[in-house]
Amino acid sequence: MTARTENSEMTSPRWSILKTIARRIRPLAPSASVQLNETFGKFIWGATGFHQFYVGAVAISVTLFNFIPIELQRRVIDEAVATKDIRRLAVLGAVYLAILGAYSSLKYVLMIYQGWMGESAIKTARDQLAEVACKRAKQPTEASGQTANVLGNEVDTVGGFVGTSISEFVVNTSMMMSVFAYMIYMEPLIAIFSLAAVIPQFFLARYLQQSLNQRVERQIGLVRKLGDQAVDRSSSKRAMLHATHRTTRTIFQNRIELYLLKFGLKSLLNIANSLGSLMVLLAGGYLVITGQTTIGTVMAFISGFQRLSDPTGDLLDFYRSYSQAKVQYRMIVDWVAGPDVDTR
Template sequence: MSRIFTTVAGHFTPFKPIADAILPGEKFPSFVRRASGTHQVYVSVIAISVALANFIPIDLQRRVVDVAIADKDVRALLTLAGLYLAAILLHAGLKYAMIVYQGWVGESVVKTARDQLALVATQRSARDHARSGQTASIIGNEIDYVGGFVGTSISECVVNVTIMISVVSYMIYMQPVIALVSGVSLLPQILLALYMQNDLNTLVERQVALVRKLGNQAVNSFASHSPKRRAAFRTIRSIFSNRIEFYFLKFGLKTLLNIANALGSLMVLIVGGYLVIRGQTTIGTVVAFISGFQRLSEPTGELLDFYRTYSEAKVQFRMIVQWVDGDHPAQTGHSAHSQN
């Protein structure tokens, strides 16, 4: 199987490079649009198809309970099950195609940007050898992270927004009261993510600066003098502490979001169950709404992850642009200006 993938991958080449991957003083949204070009349109079309295919099983679940099972119709049950399986396979195939396309776009952007950064590094190597460590970090992990975001940015946003619109529209059509409860239940997740993202951005910028500093220390002086070695070990310790703080904040946020999501599902179940008891809706509708809420919370979480990744990639891109421009901000501090 791996040989098949290797053969297919061998036929892929980067799309035609743009004149300059990174322009002096360029803003991150402009870079994303310019670097990926019309490919974002094509992958977004696939993304919309993925979202619509993901929506189909919601109504099929309702029909299985309210039609096939309620009427004890085995033929209808098997027919709906077959349609459900087809919808699953369609969604999986489209999503696989989208992910591969996203990866190809992202890697093409990374390749083009890396060509430019390698040229800049070569031109500076003779006069700026003291900063060769941070050069390796920029051409390696930093541009990988930025390019990876470019590959998935617009299409991921499109697929999740499409899912949310289709699911919300369906839920409002079927039962507005439960739809309102679902929407209100998602608000705490959004507010928490927006509130905590600035702190995450600060930690990301600090981490990038520290890793660059350690690279310079390791390349130029780590084995030379004891005071410089001790300085390098202090930097390593700072990287560790900063990363642990990042984990506490990032995964603490994820834990709070998971709790809010679970409470949202519980609220949908309670309100839906009450309406069933009052004869104002059916069990199949409640089952569909619980599934629909999960399908609504997933793209909400994905959009919040998109916002977090975008914010962090924007920080890294700004620092790369500063390096290309020849501006070296303080190694462990934060740059004086932010990018819009």
């Protein structure tokens, strides 16, 4: 697709309304003085303030609407299908559809709210970093490659986490608590099996995250180093190419190590979730056979376990994103303070 074609598509009537809306939305002004030499938590609060609580309230609403279908599924099977009540089936189906529509709408609002907060935090950070970069640009020893990386991808990563930090934690934690409380109420034995499959995942993620953080920090330093080498005019072309090739090879090796750890952890978590589903199915099947529960309850538990494993995975992703964003923020603070130490 050519640039002219892309521009014509973006100026077409179907996209003009998006541009109009986007122009009317203003960035969030910091609620307090934001300093990039503060802790990561203070930066998040200074950049977004009470909006973290407002978006958290929206997140809790999303949780409630995502939780209701679990009970509706049980009632469809036990109250409508089992009794062959078509009218009841239609009513429950209509309620399910309404809940789905409300959930999707709230989820969309939540994602837009998160994106607005994140982009506002990015703008706040870039405004300050641009001032630092302009002052340093007058220094003959300033490395412009690092500046481009800091103002680009690194700030995007930190700001993106700021937008979702509190709300993602709230929505996933409240979802886990709601689903587990429902399981305990309906059938404590199956709930215990579900919990036994979830808890080890948190210990596993915490154990491996430190190794991931070390490689993330090294990756950031290597990319900054590559940016400096690519604009280095003090060396010959041959020396520049040799240095950049050596750095790109090291970046490749470090990235592969990251993949081995990251996807290895995901594979182990997927195995744990699959075993958890099997445990729920076997325990529920035994209770159905012995007449202690209904098929509808077991189906609700299988759906509930899925809704328990999804926020569990999201919480682990939140922890990983938080750890990596914290590393990246600290390295930005170090860059503001002075020249970085050469990464080997």
